Amino acid sequence: MIPGDFSRRLRQGLDAEVQSLLDGSFANTAIVALNYVDAVTAGFTARVQEAALATRGIRLQPAVRVDARVRYNFGLSALFLLSSLGLGLLIGVIGENLQQALLLSFFTIIPVMVISGVLMPVESMPTPIQYLSLLSPLRHYMEIGLGIFLKGVGLDVLWRPAASMTAIGLAVLGFGLVRFRRQLA
Numbered sequence: 082m083i084p085g086d087f088s089r090r091l092r093q094g095l096d097a098e099v100q101s102l103l104d105g106s107f108a109n110t111a112i113v114a115l116n117y118v119d120a121v122t123a124g125f126t127a128r129v130q131e132a133a134l135a136t137r138g139i140r141l142q143p144a145v146r147v148d149a150r151v152r153y154n155f156g157l158s159a160l161f162l163l164s165s166l167g168l169g170l171l172i173g174v175i176g177e178n179l180q181q182a183l184l185l186s187f188f189t190i191i192p193v194m195v196i197s198g199v200l201m202p203v204e205s206m207p208t209p210i211q212y213l214s215l216l217s218p219l220r221h222y223m224e225i226g227l228g229i230f231l232k233g234v235g236l237d238v239l240w241r242p243a244a245s246m247t248a249i250g251l252a253v254l255g256f257g258l259v260r261f262r263r264q265l266a
Contacts, residue, residue, distance in 0.1 A: 101115070160246050161246060164253060170261060196214040
């Protein structure tokens with residue numbers, strides 16, 4: 082609620098109060114809403130203070146400047162999809178019916194996820210499994226995702242996992258296409 086004397090108090094340089102009433106029935110939603118209210122209030126307060134100082138000829142430079150950069154993962158997700166589609170195609174052509182394909186996918190996808198580092202760090206796995214995990218496109222995709230989102234690195238650092246993922250994807254997709262063509266013939 083914004084009181085009727087809000088603008089007048091601001092013009093006079095006095096504190097102006099607003100009231101926000103939030104329904105706490107859904108605590109998470111209320112906290113998110115409260116954070117939005119706080120952000121809007123802080124932004125408005127900063128603009129009012131800047132305007133008040135500008136009337137006195139004082140111009141403030143921000144103490145902290147946000148330089149936002151949005152990074153997208155650099156078509157590398159498409160390479161992972163290539164590997165995933167290739168694996169799906171290969172499982173589909175190896176299985177003779179739907180039930181076999183479902184069982185094959187279960188016994189393929191779960192181990193690929195386990196050795197990729199999704200469920201536990203690759204470094205904590207036995208050495209032979211660590212080497213086997215290099216055949217998992219998901220391991221390379223995880224490395225790419227962590228590099229992009231957490232470290233902010235580019236293709237100059239991520240070219241090895243990208244190349245590995247591409248090679249695995251092309252091999253699996255190629256083998257799946259060969260098997261598919263044989264079934265069509």
